[in-house]
Amino acid sequence: MRRLVPLVPFLWLGLFFVIPFAVLLKISFSEPAIAMPPYLPLWEWADGVLTIAINLGNYIFLTEDPLYLVSYLSSVRIAAISTLVTLLIGYPMAYAIARAPEGRRNILLMLVILPFWTSFLLRVYAWIGILKANGVLNNALMSLGLIDQPLVILQTDIAVYLGIVYTYLPFMILPLYATLSRLDGDLLEASADLGARPLTTFATVTLPLSMPGVLAGSMLVFIPAVGEYVIPALLGGPDTLMIGTVLWNEFFLNRDWPVASAVAIVMVLVLALPIALLRRIQSRAEKA
């Protein structure tokens, strides 16, 4: 029994990643059809003849229409900028929590997690109420006399950035907190003792030693942000191009499952390759 326990993660990964991925891969190589399901089978067995039809057309189609490439790039850009902003906001917060008196830390962490008690969808809707033309933000700014025309934020990329940063901030703070709270206070004192100003200590000791947290947090934000659908759909405008919305449209509006599957497969590859590369660099740096 005990020997089987290490297999659990593999079972999990197989059941919820490898098998769905294989199904998706299979659909992406098939021909679309008006049927149930809306694609033709990959292989057919008729009269002792096995016919296997691998259709690469869906992938070729992705390269022909610039929409897909532009959407991929735009998704990566939006996710990358959001991740950076999340990091810039999340790092000081995590640092402050890690340095807070022991008793207060749990309360502060609780406050970070508290928004999760409300539905994600509801929270994104709430941002519409804040950002819309006669919403909370514009009304407040106008009544203060700072602006006389309402700012157009909703249905722009800025609203998408706001939504992503707001939603994913806890995913950045928690891993950062975990590494920063484990940081040995003696090291910071040793650095000061050896003549380093507080900022130098931060740059030479704190930041390098918290890199695992920075990387973990950044991935936890970047990966789901690239594929994000709800936030660009609700807060973004017609110009906001993200691969999640394109995917949705292919699946539910065009009912083109094979192309939608191809879009999803390429997205996984686009995400997986840089991450694998990063891991490699990281483990090599640790060994050195």
Place this chain on the structure above:
Amino acid sequence: MTDTPLLCIENVTKSFGATYAVDDVSLDIRRGELFCLLGGSGCGKSTLLRMLAGFEAPSAGRIALDGQDLANVPPHQRDTNMMFQSYALFPHMSVEKNVSYGLRRAGLPRAEIATRVTEMLALVQMERFAARKPHQLSGGQRQRVALARALARRPKLLLLDEPLGALDRKLREETQLELKKIQETLGITFIVVTHDQDEAMTLGDRLGIMREGRIVQVGTPHEVYEFPQSRFVADFIGTVTLFDGTLTEDRPTDAVIDSPEAGGPIRIPHAVTGSVGQSVAVALRPEKIVIGRTPPEGVENRLIGTVETLVYQGAASIFLVRLDSGKSVRVSRSNRERGEAEAIAQGDRVHLGFSGQSAVVLAS
């Protein structure tokens, strides 16, 4: 300049809420000496050291290094360096980068940094490990790197918090002598915090014994061992047998203490400077007592008892002798000869003797 103390600690107090970690400590540290702050855990020795490094601010009092008041000097501007009990080596830097860290912060030219790092690593015999990361080193090697890093800036004062605490016994004894040699070679003033009295005796030019936030005695190892000023110090440094008694006679040339525990009067060949009738204690080190089957000669004080426990330690034997009063006395005798004819065994009746000159009379 040379005879003024390097460091002056004046009436320094540190309180955390209602508790006093350091309570009105005044202490002068001389140039070039190795001073040991000795005390049990929670006696305030580490807090005092941290105040010298600048990690804690005194609640009251003044600390001056070489005439400069340190009150508003942050740690990174102090001319002191600290060797941490945990060593606090930067885990993401090589040995060489660790040692050069303080030099790079000081903005020294690159060539000079390189020479100094080589010099420091040679001093602690770690040249071969310059490229290693701390996790690739043994405990003893890490200890050396921590020392080299703390010494690299050539501070006026080096603070060492339990520098040998994490080493095993054998390595610790070797390293003690090495540390003392390095200190003498460089001439840098060291303050070493330790809870280990043997270590303090071996290392220190002078010791300061702390208890409950106060310094109870300062002196050379010899002074502290031979002339403890209180029961606490007598008991804390080395081992001692204390006879409680009353001062019955006190003259300029001799004194008598009546001690029921010792089974009679104890004669001391000098004045005690106390008041007659005062309760005092007579402290005796185990090696100051002679033991034998016949009454010893040439000593003022004689006792009789039964050997209760006998511990053979190789170089010496320790006897626990139960007197007829019920008091247990610790006696040590060096084993000068192999296979002694008159070996004393457990349960034997023995005679003890000691000279009043070797005893210390303690009023508190």
